[in-house]
Amino acid sequence: MNLVEARNLPRHVGIIMDGNGRWAESRGEPREAGHKAGSAAVRRIVRVCRRLGVEALTLYAFSEQNWARPAGEVEALMGLLREFLVTERDEILDNDIRLVAIGDLARLPEAVRDVLDPLRGASSGNQKMTLALALSYGGREEIAAAAREIATEAAAGRLDPTTIDAAMLGARLPSLGVGDPDLIIRTGGEFRLSNFLLYGAAYAELAFFDRLWPDFTEDDLFAAIASFQRRERRFGLVGKTAAARGELARAEA
Numbered sequence: 712m713n714l715v716e717a718r719n720l721p722r723h724v725g726i727i728m729d730g731n732g733r734w735a736e737s738r739g740e741p742r743e744a745g746h747k748a749g750s751a752a753v754r755r756i757v758r759v760c761r762r763l764g765v766e767a768l769t770l771y772a773f774s775e776q777n778w779a780r781p782a783g784e785v786e787a788l789m790g791l792l793r794e795f796l797v798t799e800r801d802e803i804l805d806n807d808i809r810l811v812a813i814g815d816l817a818r819l820p821e822a823v824r825d826v827l828d829p830l831r832g833a834s835s836g837n838q839k840m841t842l843a844l845a846l847s848y849g850g851r852e853e854i855a856a857a858a859r860e861i862a863t864e865a866a867a868g869r870l871d872p873t874t875i876d877a878a879m880l881g882a883r884l885p886s887l888g889v890g891d892p893d894l895i896i897r898t899g900g901e902f903r904l905s906n907f908l909l910y911g912a913a914y915a916e917l918a919f920f921d922r923l924w925p926d927f928t929e930d931d932l933f934a935a936i937a938s939f940q941r942r943e944r945r946f947g948l949v950g951k952t953a954a955a956r957g958e959l960a961r962a963e964a
Contacts, residue, residue: 713933715763719940721893723767724760725908725915728753729899730923732784743787748925750791754799757842759929761806763936767841767889771907775815775849789820792846796826803830807839813885814848841889850886850909857883880910887911894939896932898924914946 728749735745753770760768773788780788803810810830819827827846857880864870881887891911895904900921904912918935920927 713930713937715933715936716940717764720764721916721936721939722765723769723890723892723894724765724936725769725771725892725895725912726756727771727895727897727899727905727907728924728927729897729901729905731925733899734923734925742784745923745925746784746788746791750795752925752927753795755929756927756932757799757808759932761808761840765840767843769813769843769845769886769889769892769908771845771848771905773814773846773848774906775847775852776906778818778847789823792844793823793826796823796830800826800830800833803834803842804837807837808834809837809841810834811841811843811885811888812846813843813853813888814846815852816846818847843886843889845886845907848886848907850904850906850912852906853884853886854880854910884910891915894918894935896920896935898922898927898931914944916942916944 731745731749732742733745734748735742738744753772757768772792777788778785802808812827812831816824816827860883861870861875861880865872865875886908887910891913892908892915894917895908895912895915896918897903897905898920900919900923902919908915916939918938920931920935922928922931
């Protein structure tokens with residue numbers, strides 16, 4: 712069992728939930744069975760994060776590029792997403808969790824939006840934890856959309872181009888509505904971000920696991936957080952200056 716310090720938790724955790732399909736294939740089952748097992752892992756980890764006191768959790772549930780997967784697999788994923796939103800509605804509301812979604816939500820099937828949108832609204836005032844689902848999401852696409860918005864305002868004369876800076880761009884990225892991620896976890900044995908939270912990940916700590924997502928456990932999460940707590944986050948600075956900046960950021964949050 713890995714022990715974590717309650718006073719030094721990552722405020723915002725992002726997870727790339729990789730390996731559902733391979734988990735199923737290794738058992739001779741259809742990929743859809745892996746996604747179903749992955750949904751159970753989502754429930755498990757959301758509950759643990761809330762219990763620990765993690766303020767925000769962003770889950771990479773469906774990427775913009777995932778639309779290119781076989782139609783049957785996409786349909787199954789959308790069905791599982793709808794099922795998750797329906798079955799977890801009471802737990803989300805009863806546990807003071809605010810549900811948000813990021814990505815090109817207009818591409819989601821109506822059956823998903825019909826349960827997603829009401830739950831986002833009903834939970835909007837909750838404050839214990841924010842659960843952000845990245846759906847039809849891509850980091851590059853998000854940055855490009857924000858850039859188009861800024862360019863349109865500049866072209867219309869509503870914005871002075873000389874005032875554009877990193878903070879202005881970041882303020883227009885829905886993924887940063889809960890702040891920069893402090894810790895990004897990826898399962899499945901791959902070592903890449905795969906278009907996830909690209910802008911916010913600039914100074915995130917990274918943790919990679921060989922374990923496939925359906926098998927990701929509470930202790931794996933504790934191991935990632937314990938590793939985070941042992942690291943010195945310098946943000947391009949050195950020693951005490953970096954530590955002071957980190958304390959200031961936590962105080963402002």
